Amino acid sequence: MPTPQEIWETADLAERRLAGVALNPSAPEDVLLRLLADGSPAVRMVLCRDRILPDAVVEAVLKHPDTHTRSFFARNPHVDPAQRVRLVDDPEWFVRAHLAEAPHVPCGWRVRPLPDWAVVRMISTYDSEALGGTFRRQVSTAMWRSMPTHPVAEVRRWGVGLWDHLSADTRAALLADPDEGVRERALSHLREEDPAWVERMLPDRSCHGRTRALMFLALSRAVVDSVLTAPVGPQDRAMIANNPGLPADVVALLAADPDPEVRETIARRADLAPAELRALAVDPDPEVRLALSVHPALSEGERAAIDYEVPVDRCFDHSPVPFVPRDPEDVRRDAHSVHPLLRRRAAADHSLPPDLVARLAEDDDLGVRVLLAQNHPDAPAPLLLRSFLEYTGHSREHLTARPNFPTTGLAAYADHEDPMVRALTARDPEAAPATVERLTHDPDPAVRAALARHPSLPPSRLRELLDDEELAHPAAANPALAPETMHELVAAHGHRA
Structure with a gap:
């Protein structure tokens, strides 16, 4: 096939x-x-x-x-x-x-x-x-959350994969589960919390298993010291810098590592001591300072004092609902922060209350506005349109699929220099027939195809496009096409066959 x-x-x-x-x-x-x-x-x-x-x-x-x-x-x-x-x-x-x-x-949808x-x-x-x-x-998110305690054993086996998010009681129940497969999977996760077991099983070459162990599993002091003194690969130090169980003295050591990637990873840790916070706040590398500037231990004044620059050329996509919802007070704090990255974090929350939606819809940061438009189910129409006009990055087209994206008045952009904006005319039910016909001759093929489906396309132009090698497909999808014409096209093909 x-x-x-x-x-x-x-x-x-x-x-x-x-x-x-x-x-x-x-x-x-x-x-x-x-x-x-x-x-x-x-x-x-x-x-x-x-x-x-x-x-x-x-x-x-x-x-x-x-x-x-x-x-x-x-x-x-x-x-x-x-x-x-x-x-x-x-x-x-x-x-x-x-x-x-x-x-x-499309990616991001x-x-x-x-x-x-x-x-x-x-x-x-x-x-x-x-x-x-x-x-x-x-x-569904609800299904994921039910898996660890689901009555069907095969589903509980999937639920074991959520080990890091489970309570001590739920973990204990899985370790004692009547199903052998569930118990084995739970035990495999429990072993990963044993530094001695991880040390015995740690691959001695660079591979996915070694990367996962160094970043996430329980590490013995012997493993940590071997990475510091005789790393297997050039990324080993950056990997352990991410490990949540890293000893405090090693965190301090890596905070002064000559590799800025290592320092940047350390800057994202929640367990930094005041000395590391102060040093990383004035780090010579701008990416390190940026990573440190959103640290939860900083006050808003300390945050504002850091010399950081927030990138505006990043992708602002739709984000999935997290397995564990964020604390509403943490979201509110971020929404009021002086830091654009924290406000962006808040804007991506699907359950923002109306007052924060209104506040962030008028934010002066493009990323905040677009993330709100991409993620909130009640993102207002003016924000959706403004975001589409101003944001040209990844998943831009996802904005037009949001529930409140406007339709009327979009023909005003028929002469816009950006072809994706000109194509918005196809969504305007009140676009003038002459404008629609003109755009079927647009230099951009996507614009031509979009307008070939507009119901205001003059009938003579629609008939012409039915024989056009490029536009016959979208023209035949035009809702203004007469039912009798559709029957004729189907009958003609059947006769040909």
Whole structure:
């Protein structure tokens, strides 16, 4: 079976046009059912994977005899996950594996979680290979939190992986669990808290296992001293600088390490003594000073006295809900901080109260405003638009998918120098037909494609684009396309076939 990219690349003009009809929100149900029954792989792929479907079409997809057609629906990010999981017991492993694989969405976009019951069933019945990779992105936060005490043993085994977040009572229960697999996994985590065991098992070469041990596991003094005197690799010192159990005298030693990467890592530790705080606050390396400037032990006055520079060219993305929610008072303190990085941290919190949303929406730091727009479910429309206009970094397009992103008035940007901003015109239902038609001739292909789908496109131009090699696909998805024209296109293809 060819890959989805190969399927699309080998589709001819007629197939791409019908794939556009398959995306058309105005396509009658009978047209969609005909495309599902008789369409080429490219048409069925787009129909089943790239849109919300009427209930009757969903039923037909679930019963479709072609394995790959059902697998396309299993990967659909637009439909309700409750519809996708109706394939949870599909007879074909290929379909089940694609259900377990999170739907492909632009980087930074959230994948809607599967129903908890379906996650339990998949963990209980699917092999580990199918549940690797991106499956975890489809598990709800509530489901993750329930795993360590879940009544199903296979789920508790997954819950053991949350060891660092578990209470002493929950850990003890897992160590005494009636299921041998749960007990073994819990014991493996407990061993990692034993410095003598870690010392015996520590690889003597640079590898992932050594990196993980040096950064996170319990280290004996002998291991620490060996890293200081005879490191295996050039990053060993920076690795142990991150270890939460590092002795205080070693923290002090590494705070003066000649490698700025080591000092920067040390600067992020919460257990710094006053002497290290003072030294790192005037470190010659700007990255070290920046890392130290957000230290929780500093007062706002001490923070402001540090010579740091906050970068504005970083990616400001959507952040997942943390397993352990932050303390609301800590979030409020950060939101009122003089430090932009702390305000950015607060802005990424999904549960900010309305007063802090209003405050941070007017913040003078771009990162604060964009992170608020990317993460808060009630980010106001003016903030979303302003963020899109001012931020040109990673996941910028995610802003247009936020619930409150505006539509009316966007045609005012039809002549903007940035093509992504010009393309916003396609979202404006009141854009003038002449403006829409003009932008289908835009020098940027993404702008042309976006405006080819605008319902205000003059009918004569829409008919012309149906035969355009480049724009036939988006033009056929235009909701202004007459139903009779869609029927004609489907019939013509069927006759040709």
